[in-house]
Amino acid sequence: xxxxxxxxxxxxxxxxxxxxxxxxxxxxxxxxxxxxxxxxxxxxxxxxxxxxxxxxxxxxxxxxxxxxxxxxxxxxxxxxxxxxxxxxxxxxxxxxxxxxxxxxxxxxxxxxxxxxxxxxxxxxxxxxxxxxxxxxxxxxxxxxxxxxxxxxxxxxxxxxxxxxxxxxxxxxxxxxxxxxxxxxxxxxx
Numbered sequence: 001x002x003x004x005x006x007x008x009x010x011x012x013x014x015x016x017x018x019x020x021x022x023x024x025x026x027x028x029x030x031x032x033x034x035x036x037x038x039x040x041x042x043x044x045x046x047x048x049x050x051x052x053x054x055x056x057x058x059x060x061x062x063x064x065x066x067x068x069x070x071x072x073x074x075x076x077x078x079x080x081x082x083x084x085x086x087x088x089x090x091x092x093x094x095x096x097x098x099x100x101x102x103x104x105x106x107x108x109x110x111x112x113x114x115x116x117x118x119x120x121x122x123x124x125x126x127x128x129x130x131x132x133x134x135x136x137x138x139x140x141x142x143x144x145x146x147x148x149x150x151x152x153x154x155x156x157x158x159x160x161x162x163x164x165x166x167x168x169x170x171x172x173x174x175x176x177x178x179x180x181x182x183x184x185x186x187x188x189x
Contacts, residue, residue, distance in 0.1 A: 081121030144180030
């Protein structure tokens with residue numbers, strides 16, 4: 001499979017440069033390391049971790065009164081196979097900080113990126129239904145193979161592969177039966 005997929009066909013050299021940077025940046029995280037990062041209570045204030053529930057909504061009912069994550073409550077949902085969104089993650093490791101700096105050099109502004117993190121499931125939603133964004137997205141599989149619907153095409157994304165989703169591109173992850181960590185990068189200014 002081609003490790004770069006661009007939808008639709010247009011000239012997106014800026015996005016292609018960003019995709020090359022993302023593709024070439026090693027991100028060496030496994031499930032146990034991500035779980036360990038989620039135990040840093042004060043790194044995860046309310047809204048920084050969400051779970052995609054069966055109703056296609058995000059849930060954050062695992063925060064305590066001081067508005068920080070209760071790891072054990074969140075982990076129950078993870079163990080059931082629900083997908084979590086970890087928001088604004090480019091500060092978590094040196095590799096991610098390096099990626100942020102490299103993207104800054106071509107964007108001229110800070111970048112927001114999220115992880116989609118799951119134990120894998122065939123019983124629960126793995127993503128929101130097909131949707132669009134008013135910004136470009138570059139996504140990379142870190143581990144686990146996912147199946148995406150992009151426009152009307154079905155695309156498998158393997159670890160290390162990068163896809164580019166220009167503004168307004170309908171997309172959704174439709175299958176993720178194995179443990180998964182994916183990076184999505186908001187390429188707006």
